[in-house]
Amino acid sequence: MRSIVPFAATEPKSRLDSVLTTDERAAFARVMLRSVLSTLRDAGHKPTVLATAPLDETTLPAETPVVVDDQPLTAAVNDQLAAAESPTLIVMADLPLATPDTIGRLTAASDDAGDDADIAIAPGLGGGTNALVVRDPAFRVDYHGASYLDHRAAAVDCGATVQTVDSRQLATDIDEPSDFAEVLIHGDGAARVWLDDAGFELDTSGGRVGVRRR
């Protein structure tokens, strides 16, 4: 199965601008990207980075292909789907809690008849699509808005079977400062270390546990 990790190479993670500088956001985004690439390799995949601009490939795991496409996310992914001859796994680059096991649950998701689901979706919190397996050649993505619902509807329009994967780890994309709490609670990899080093720590003073920066 081909696997693709889209990556916004310039000005990533703008919704973290209240707590991280531009350089910090760029650095943290790359730490998360490497984490996702390592997870996919540990799950037996050979991921390609689909980047909006050239990347310093020395910062990536060895032999990681990078395809540069400066189109918006949806168009760039759909061009990849149109060119693909095999099932395609698309995993967002901001999922530092993803593990090989959770990726395996996604790629093994089956329909009601027990066959591989044509479309398997791991939704993000707030209705996004954090990870997706596409086995139907007619299916195209649209990442705008509540894309999880749109992708389910698009699968039905294609006559494709669709399965939703119940994973907190794949649901937790790191977009906003409050999401850091999930990395500090559950993470044990490079993204966790980066946040620790940057001075973030859990704040248990409120209702739901948050974060503060030392």
Added chain:
Amino acid sequence: MRSIVPFAATEPKSRLDSVLTTDERAAFARVMLRSVLSTLRDAGHKPTVLATAPLDETTLPAETPVVVDDQPLTAAVNDQLAAAESPTLIVMADLPLATPDTIGRLTAASDDAGDDADIAIAPGLGGGTNALVVRDPAFRVDYHGASYLDHRAAAVDCGATVQTVDSRQLATDIDEPSDFAEVLIHGDGAARVWLDDAGFELDTSGGRVGVRRR
């Protein structure tokens, strides 16, 4: 396996007070409670409600035992654990996305040796403990703060094996207005119907999908 659903019978869901009246919060909390009770029964359990005050039992599924204990959550649950002779499953009452399958994944969670985990935890977003299986008679809960981390540490202190279950559906406790989005996106039961009837709908105008009330 004994199963318990703690329920704050008076003034529940205070963090929803910006969008729901007191009566609405009481009604919505009871809709979610019934949803969790039905899910547990569909998963083969016979749940007992552990309520802080007497409930109108006609609003519960038939033959649902109610134990009234006005102590704080942690003390009430620990008294139940101290009295239990069998494994105990504790599921919070605000998990309308829980399904029999996700409950089954929790109760089937195994340790590294393939045996039933002594402690199996489904963490909530923000580090809470949304659902818990306790097979170690020495284990006690402490629901304050980032209880997921505390419960893992307590399990280690007991010499108990511990397993974390990766479930978005069990992680999604409905505490704050933004959590309604998850019910509107993924829910298909009574809690979803209640929110629809109360005029809540998805708001896709921001970064992460939220809700607005008509």
